[in-house]
Amino acid sequence: MDFDLILNSPVFKNEKTALLQGKGSHAYIIEGAKGIGKKSFALAASSMYFCSDENKPCFTCSGCKKVFQLLHPDIHIVTPEKNILRVDQVRQVLSTLYESAYEGGSKIYIFEDFHLANEQAQNALLKNLEEPPKSVVFFLLCENSLKLLPTIRSRCKKIRLCEFREEDILKQLKKSFPDNEKNVRAAKECFGNIGTAVRLVQDEEYNLLNLLATDILSNSGLTYAHISMIFEKEKDNFLLLAEILENKLFERFRQTQSQDDLIKIKAVQDALTAKRKNINSSLIFDRLAYTLAKGGNIWHR
Secondary structure, eight states: OOOHHHHTSHHHHHHHHHHHTTOOOSEEEEEOOTTSSHHHHHHHHHHHHHOOSSSSOOSSSHHHHHHHTTOOTTEEEEOOBTTBBOHHHHHHHHTTTTSOOTTSSOEEEEETTGGGBOHHHHHHHHHHHHSOOTTEEEEEEESOGGGSOHHHHTTSEEEEOOOOOHHHHHHHHHHHSTTOTTHHHHHHHSTTOHHHHHHHHHOHHHHHHHHHHHHHTTTOSOOHHHHHHHHHHTGGGHHHHHHHHHHHHHHHHHHHOOHHHHHHHHHHHHHHHHHHTTOOHHHHHHHHHHHHHHSSSOOOO
């Protein structure tokens, strides 16, 4: 895991200054696209509480090593199960809230994909956000903070992570994957997302899905029936394919401001939500395929 992009970003430098001045928050919402570096940001910020060097984070002291190797006993990371973060998961980890830190000092709670937390889970956390122990810091990682309860949002400092510059991502890829022939294309096609760039370099299956998404959106004459067949063929990878389609449509919308692209983005988001709720796959595939091919939201099987 390489943290150079995060550490050198203006948003992290600003928060680092606040932490060094003792002005950090007790709770953060770290918002941004999947793969943009939210967990890396949370870990880098967490290391500020445990680093023993004057130049924090140093990456070499015992505290830093434990943080970045995900081995620190006072950092608790909670990950949704089966696309939902349930109240029992939140309650279980919060049962440790008032226990003494293993190594003294702070205790950090990182909730991944908190936008997948149901209302009961969010409310369970809310009580602790209102009156947390002094030594506790929360990081709520999410793709869209509007999916969180207003009462949650009002009690956290929100930090939004934006896309990195293509040249910065290429520099990082060259450092991580020297002489890899995929680096230039990955930096260009990742839309400023370092997680996507790494997958384009390392993951051949992701590359194939990326090419499929490009074909689907390229007006290459594919009918909605053909697109639906593609979704059916890739049903085991549909969530990932839909996420790639969403990213490509967002990038295209930034350039075109097309109402048609907005309709398609909404259709992809609806399909993702429906798929996560285990709604009939054929219905999801047909609806989305029709919108992507025809540009409307009415379809006939």
